[in-house]
Amino acid sequence: MPNMISTGRAEIEWRSESTQKPPRAAVYLSHANAEQVLKAAHAHTATVWTGDFHNAKQVLAAMKKRVRKPGSRNQHADIQTAFHSHRMRQAQQSRVLNMLAVEIGCGFSLELPRAPDVAGALADVYGAANDEPFLLPLNRLLGFIGAHEWHKKGIVLPCLEAAIHVPFGVFSPLRGEYLDLIAQAPLPADIQTAFDIGTGSGVIAALLAKCGVARIVATDNNPKALASARANLERLGYGAQVEVCAADLFPEGQADLIVCNPPWLPAKPTSAVETALYDPDNAMLKGFLSGAAQHLTPGGEVWLIMSDLAEHLHLRAPGFLAQCFAEAGLESVGQLDTRPKHAKAFAPDDPLAFARSRETTSLYRLKAALQP
Structure with missing residues (x-):
């Protein structure tokens, strides 16, 4: 079953390719700063960007600087606990960063100013093009784009x-x-x-x-x-x-x-x-x-x-x-x-x-x- 969330106007599918729970709601904004998006994220609300694509990337970069600040470490924690704590921090950071999203239109289209063509990257992930729009975290989308470029370029292996x-x-x-x-x-x-x-x-x-x-x-x-x-x-x-x-x-x-x-x-x-x-x-x-x-x-x-x-x-x-x-x-x-x-x-x-x-x-x- 797809994860459906409310945007205040209608319900729309949320995709993230992870086991994270979807946000409780989403709001559409063309302008916002990192603090505003993070505040909404902590309230379990996603921000769906409708403005310039490159501005959205800048906001995401600012969010990463705030979220990934080194925290205090428990010097007395055993090694196994340190590993699981590290993974928990990674999951929490990922959940918050994924609260900045974009709407993917039918046919894997992204109708934002200065947005790249993402159809190929999304086809790599999902296969057949979508008939209904869905929301996708910007951080995930950028990862898909990078993976698609590697897919096309290939990894040269000396042993092969x-x-x-x-x-x-x-x-x-x-x-x-x-x-x-x-x-x-x-x-x-x-x-x-x-x-x-x-x-x-x-x-x-x-x-x-x-x-x-x-x-x-x-x-x-x-x-x-x-x-x-x-x-x-x-x-x-x-x-x-x-x-x-x-x-x-x-x-x-x-x-x-x-x-x-x-x-x-x-x-x-x-x-x-x-x-x-x-x-x-x-x-x-x-x-x-x-x-x-x-x-x-x-x-x-x-x-x-x-x-x-x-x-x-x-x-x-x-x-x-x-x-x-x-x-x-x-x-x-x-x-x-x-x-x-x-x-x-x-x-x-x-x-x-x-x-x-x-x-x-x-x-x-x-x-x-x-x-x-």
């Missing part, structure tokens, strides 16, 4: 010697160190088949194809990811080698190699985009490991790519993975490690810098354990 094009709503391989691990890992002897579980953009399947694996099945349960993977693999010339299919985890049959890069943090996502980052109660991780052995050919390998950031945040016990391997009937035959190279890992003002600075990303090579 090519670009991957990723739409909004699909995990983007901006952090490429885990792909370098896959490129470095020795393939099982006489490998013919591989499964890429949770393929997302199809980047891992493409890398396996480039490395010479003859037949690959890539799975995902996100329709956007499936479409993105198919488009990327066709563009790269691997369409004949890779079959992309819808599945929660495994396809039918067995493979010589099964690869998975699941979400790394066991926490609840607050939007569709975050499902690639957060895995509540380690559900996908456990499901993958518990089913992997039965889908392996004799002598085959499982490659699990994981970061230890959750351990540094005290969200996962240090021995948790080893216990999961044993319970799933898997044993380690090798491990490759790398340190992060992304900007956040070196940002001292990041609230989670204490954990990111110690993070290691690993590729665990696993085989079915011999039965006693």
Whole structure:
């Protein structure tokens, strides 16, 4: 059911692509300053901008300066509490910033002075054009526009010697160190088949194809990811080698190699985009490991790519993975490690810098354990 809110004139749909509750009401204004919009936001009322688009962006920037001022930190809080407090602050800030909105007309039109053409960006997110107007947070719209530009431009990956094009709503391989691990890992002897579980953009399947694996099945349960993977693999010339299919985890049959890069943090996502980052109660991780052995050919390998950031945040016990391997009937035959190279890992003002600075990303090579 769509979220409908009152504007005083009529009811209109509110979209935000998150689990946040919609505002209770909305008012249309052509001029306002950041303080006015924030005051309305704290009263659960959205401001729908009807004036100049660039002025709206300036107001949003001023709102961000006020909302994102560093707050006092509890130096005595434990690490896990600090993480959850950080996420709560992020959610609160996002909710307030999302209270500055615009009305999207039929056909994804935005009828504001100096407004860009947003139809392509919104089609990337929603697919078919809308028949009824809806309200959309300006902050979300700007994110959609940026994601659309990245989708068109693509992300050049040295290990692939090519670009991957990723739409909004699909995990983007901006952090490429885990792909370098896959490129470095020795393939099982006489490998013919591989499964890429949770393929997302199809980047891992493409890398396996480039490395010479003859037949690959890539799975995902996100329709956007499936479409993105198919488009990327066709563009790269691997369409004949890779079959992309819808599945929660495994396809039918067995493979010589099964690869998975699941979400790394066991926490609840607050939007569709975050499902690639957060895995509540380690559900996908456990499901993958518990089913992997039965889908392996004799002598085959499982490659699990994981970061230890959750351990540094005290969200996962240090021995948790080893216990999961044993319970799933898997044993380690090798491990490759790398340190992060992304900007956040070196940002001292990041609230989670204490954990990111110690993070290691690993590729665990696993085989079915011999039965006693």
